[in-house]
Amino acid sequence: GQQLNQSPQSMFIQEGEDVSMNCTSSSIFNTWLWYKQDPGEGPVLLIALYKAGELTSNGRLTAQFGITRKDSFLNISASIPSDVGIYFCAGPEYNTDKLIFGTGTRLQVFP
């Protein structure tokens, strides 16, 4: 089946810094979703992308749907302590619509 690889696996940054993470696949996705998960909670949807090349923002978060449809990027500007958590990309599998999740990027922000 399709797989999603996220990088980096973890990040340790200082408050105020910008963050970039990405998600790649060997096959095409028609939808890209970005979720954030806090410890002990379920993932929360941050941004949904439905069209190749689409750039969408949600506050300090910006995500892009790659032109090749095989990748997506998430940027966080001016990070704050509450940005700490695990960020997942996800997309529906092409022929089954099962939602496939990436391996996650763990973000730590220190003051």
Place this chain on the structure above:
Amino acid sequence: KAGVTQTPRYLIKTRGQQVTLSCSPISGHRSVSWYQQTPGQGLQFLFEYFSETQRNKGNFPGRFSGRQFSNSRSEMNVSTLELGDSALYLCASSLGRARGTQYFGPGTRLTVL
């Protein structure tokens, strides 16, 4: 509008027992999907129910089953529990078929001793 709710939040069982987890979707949502999350395997799709019918199934043994009721509430059952079933079980709902935007509940943390 209330979010997705899952009960119970925490559960401790012993090997060989069975367990039933419950999920109430967002009002008006007809699709419910279940996921297993473990540190080693990440988030893995279990199954999706839409209008009381199972529409999709992941690669899990038959010990894992589910159902959906006419009010869209869903239950998930695991029989003959194994130690490896210890995980966070997440439920997600969406308006139509789960082709994209899904909203997750807080999960049920299952520990098998």
